[in-house]
Amino acid sequence: MAVHTKHPASAPPAAPVREKTGHLLLRGWCIFVLFMALSGTAWINAFGNTVTAVITIAGGVLSVGLWFAVRPPVQWRRLPWFTFAYVAWAAASFLWSAWREATALTLLLLVITTVQALFIGSVLSWREIVRTIASALKWVIGLSLVFELWVSVFVQGPILPGFVRPTEKMDPIVYWSRDNLFDGGRIQGILGNANLLGPIALLAIVVFAIRFVARSSNRFLLGAWIVLAAYLFYRAASATAYVAAVAVLLVLGTVLMMRRARRPGARTRYYIAYAVVGIGGALAVWLARGAIFTALGRSADLTGREAIWEQVLARAAEHPVVGWGFSTPWITTDPAFDGWIIDHGQTVMQAHNMWFDVYLQLGIIGVILMAGVYFAFIWRSWFFAVDRPRWDLRDDRPYSPLTLLPTLVGAILLVQGLAESNPLLLWGWLFVVLLAFKIKQSPHVGEGAAEQRIAIERGETPPPGP
Template sequence: MNALDRADIWRSAFPRLTFLPVLEATLAVLAILLFSQALLGPLLVDPLKPDAAEALRLVWLPVYGVTLVVIAMRPLALLETALRAWPLVLLAVLAGLSTFWSIDPDITSRRALALAMTTLFGLWLASRFDWKSLLTIIAISFAILMAGSAIAGALVPGFGVMQEIHPGAWRGLWWEKNTLGAMMGWAVLAFTGAAAFDPKRRMLWLALVIPALALVLLSTSRTALLASFIAIAGPGMIALARRDAASSAIAVMTGIMGVALGILVLIIGPGVLLEALGRDATLTGRTDIWEALFRQIGQRPLLGFGYGVFWQVETGPAHWVRLETNWPVPTAHNGWIETALATGLIGVGVAVIAYAGALGSAAMRLFKGNETYWALPFLVMWGLISFSESNLAEQNSLMWVMFTATAAKLAQPREAVP
């Protein structure tokens, strides 16, 4: 009798704790709320100096502790999921190894640990919950965030509405309006995804789309409006593709043409897209920053400068970027460039494998499986946003938690249809 057999006998003899699934789901919702950095972030952190708030840093310790506890309850399930989602694990490992060549090892080691715990939490979500439960947990979390943002904007406008920059634009529970818009764009998709799995509460989930869209409009974020359009049109196109052969051909061709057009715009003239989204095509539109960063990447092309450290060393390479652009640039505003700065082209290659694998798996499920209503639009939205926001392998980030959970679930065998 080996150790695994003994463990099974021990578990079968142990009294079953029927409240554990509810407790785990509750802990998952609470952790997702914390990873969203709603409310606590604006109260405790300067967005330009996220490492400066010791109080917020202490908040993550219990989150990490709870993550390790729930993983210890089902370690083999997480191990299996991690092996299937190996590119995500490799990204976290590479971030940790970058401590050895980082321009500031202390910052890199701290942030790499945070990334590892963020990734582990996403992997735990994928290993612990089926698609229906996972999307319900995500949707409930966004419903709470939506309600809190509506209350903040309506009843506490001094906090929930921007006063100096973009006066009148709602920011809800976050630092600024674009974050509220982005979160509510994801909320629209989360509610749609939960509705696909829950016929009894489908109308309730779909009804929540309306206030989420209202908050997107109140945020005045054009990027979030585009994301919300994808969150609604994506599931609609998937439903159309499943109707009959003619509808399927129309939906697939429309999707391919839309993606091809988006890639073409990003390659040939990203400034056109940025201006359409209401951003100057130079500094705030990011192209000047990217040109300066490409020159820095050329200094350390394979391994980068170390995870999470490029913008933190005032006298380091970021100094020359800020001097060249004449602007205190806080991030690369591009997930792929940020990854190249942190872990080099090797890290970018691993990230491409992770994203392409997840996107390919979601596309293969176009005609079967309710999870596609979430997974495919999510990955398209996430991929588009990655070209203008630093959302790839980001520590303590809800976006990375959701990406990890979604990609890891897609790496698992398909669930049996009830």
């Protein structure tokens, strides 16, 4: 005869764990912040500079308020100090800036972007960061396709910023959308620039693929998003993005080989092979750039970039140590930039090379600080990806696909920085600061005080006893 006991061996049934409403709202706000950074030029094209500035400043103030309200644990000794040094040097350049109004405006954008990156890294776990980035990218990819479809179906012609239809034929560079969705030409999405859309589409492929490999829920939908991002990547036809994709594959292959090394010193030959392939490949691309870029439909001088670089370097050489003053991007209404370098009838807003841009603005000191920012970021993200997670005697813990994100993002930004200055602002700068800060605060996915505190906030882990 069965006997019922009042002391069952298993735990009583309970409702599944649900995230707290406050944390859901917090993550929703982080998605919006990331979406703003990823789609930065879209806000200007849609609403203008003033409205975009108000939203950006208000968003920074709100994030600071939330930071003080949530009070997440932060290891103050483990901060990205090169980042702070670069921001401090940019602020100091106001003292000798040749364009002080531009310095003040763009410095405010730099500080807000830096604060937002630190805020997101402190209130979200590694898994949530990747999930939040994926959500923001879905909005950019989805809205870009919807926008291009709306232009082609309803507008049936190019459209200017502010949803204005041109009354005469203009240079395509000024169009927000060129109505190329159905004619096979390059599409620009909500960003209004194919060279900005290409790297973001590549980033989306990387993030969605990482979540797919990590066996996230709705893998079928993730596969669909990968296809959509790949379509935008192809239609953007950005030569820089194509080269970045090759770099991503090279870095990914090297990381996977490093993870297979079993003996001490076994990685040495991989490092040598990686250096040979990387340096040799970069040299080959530069020497054969004429044939390569002609095949990609670009001119051998990188679509006029070499002429821009010559003028930037000539001006930078006049103040080589401290530079002319911070301004990222260049404020084209400032007399110092207005009409200085003209491309397709428009004043250029950047040097089209992040290192030349820093050299112009902050001199050799700025270049050294920026090199420190990227060296520290690449160094930590590399070993974050290739080293097996270990904090005790156990050495057989599995690798997490999430650890691939920082080093692959670094590959995209370094390549993009050779032909664009975008890694210095918006999502490029935000991702460098965010990922560098998070690696220093939480060097293991799911482990550490910060990660466990966030899990408690989500209701996943019971708080420790007294």
